[in-house]
Amino acid sequence: MASLAARPAARSALSVVARSSRLSGCQLIPLVIARRAVSTQSITPAEANEILVKQRANRPTSPHLTIYKPQITWYLSGLHRITGVALASGVYALGLGYLFAPAFGYSLTSTAIASAFGAFPVVLKFGIKLLASFPFTFHSFNGVRHLFWDAAVELTNKGVVRTGFTVLGLSAVTSIILALL
Template structure:
């Protein structure tokens, strides 16, 4: 009985859709009458996992970095992250060393560090200072570069590449000066 009462409403809706879409009501009836019958089944968690593994096998894989032309922008981005981690790890290592040195009977005061560094050969002093100054200068100059980008300046492709090489040059020159000092 309810389906008989719903038929006039369905016909008026069909005629409204038919008028707006320029289709006749007879063309729209199969769209309303067609139904999909779906069924569900219970499966165990291992079967569900097997289905999931099969579905993952059908997914396309991304080509990753092998298809891209290496550019200075992503080299410097990775290097900026690596130097940031290295600098923070160095700060934490020095802090822990300063806290734990008295426990093991060592003195990690500035005078002790300066006298130990003074006994090193000149080439080793240069290497240690270069090893410490290069990540610091690169991370600092690249950070300034990012601050310039935050002002919406130097964002064209040419400017990004030019500032990238500028950061590399300034980092090399400054760290050499600091290592020779």
């Protein structure tokens, strides 16, 4: 109701503006009277879905990452996240295994794990050690790399690429050395 009462006041204000300016009243009328015709129709949800599917088919798709050249920073960022999840998952799995193993008649003491691991063939021991040591070394070295970035060191494109390859090299060499121990 308040909007209906405000309309005559707005028209009288426009007529005052029209009298005080050089514009005639007929030039202001289209501004007040102009309306947009809207028509609606009832459709079923299936018809609405069909219209939506047709509209989506005409939309352009974003190229996303396919238009960019892959960079080492992408791969190392993903690998850092993956190794972090792998390390945390290993800690939780060992903790839960240690907690629930006695309920199933198993022993996960250090002595039991060491004797079971000692019975494996040398190649399998090396593979397990490498599988366990690479995520740890990579995540550690890449974390140090991020600390350097926090100190505003090596933030140029060349520095980022150089430190990325350095992290990969150090991780590979260190994890092999740890696996050979």
